[in-house]
Amino acid sequence: MKKNYKLTICYDGSRYYGWEHQPDRDTIQGKLENVLTKMCGEFIDVLGAGRTDAGVHARGMVANAVFDAADKERGGRERTPDEIRDYMNRYLPDDIAVKEVADAAGKIAVVCHVNNPERAEYVKNELAKRVGFKKIVVTNAAGVATVYANDGGIVLAV
Numbered sequence: 001m002k003k004n005y006k007l008t009i010c011y012d013g014s015r016y017y018g019w020e021h022q023p024d025r026d027t028i029q030g031k032l033e034n035v036l037t038k039m040c041g042e043f044i045d046v047l048g049a050g051r052t053d054a055g056v057h058a059r060g061m062v063a064n065a066v067f068d069a070a071d072k073e074r075g076g077r078e079r080t081p082d083e084i085r086d087y088m089n090r091y092l093p094d095d096i097a098v099k100e101v102a103d104a105a106g107k108i109a110v111v112c113h114v115n116n117p118e119r120a121e122y123v124k125n126e127l128a129k130r131v132g133f134k135k136i137v138v139t140n141a142a143g144v145a146t147v148y149a150n151d152g153g154i155v156l157a158v
Contacts, residue, residue, distance in 0.1 A: 002068045004104040005084065007032070007046070009061045012095040019051040019061075028052070028096060032063070035091045039084075040067050064104060 009032070017025040029046055036044035049062040069079040079087070081101040088098045 001070075001078075002066050004064055004066050005069075005081070006100075006102045006104040007063045007065060007098055008100040008102075009063060010059050010097050010099055011057060011061070013052055013054070013056045013058070015095065017054045018056065019048050028058075028061075029063075031092060031096055032065075032088070032098075035088050036065060036067060038091065039087055040069075041072070060099070 009028070011028055013028065015026065016031075017027055019028045021027055021030055029048060032046045033044055036046065044065050044067045046063050046065045052058060052061070069084055070076045071079050071083075081103055085098045085101040088101070092098070
């Protein structure tokens with residue numbers, strides 16, 4: 001069964017081209033997605049609470065990902081958050097570490113700032129599809145649309 005997981009990550013970004021995917025370049029998001037994809041046997045999208053530029057480090061970057069944590073080699077038993085963390089750390093490079101994995105139970109997603117209402121609507125729809133939130137509110141303050149995802153639980157503000 002797919003669940004929403006909160007990931008707390010630290011990394012030394014010296015040899016990476018930032019957080020977000022870039023063609024033919026090593027990124028933090030790409031490394032995390034590769035490990036989760038290997039674990040799950042299907043592509044897993046990791047959504048970060050923000051982005052970092054090339055060479056930037058993080059002590060507590062927060063991201064979320066929705067996936068089925070079943071361990072097919074152990075009869076389909078669901079991995080615990082600690083087992084997911086340990087698996088990821090075993091296969092991630094030494095300069096990226098997952099400090100914590102927590103079952104977010106559909107109550108957490110990234111908060112995303114976007115520059116226009118059309119983009120905000122797109123992000124809202126993507127969050128609804130990927131995370132399955134019941135309520136997604138788009139507000140517009142000082143000309144910047146902010147997307148908050150919430151099902152009555154935690155809203156992650158970074």
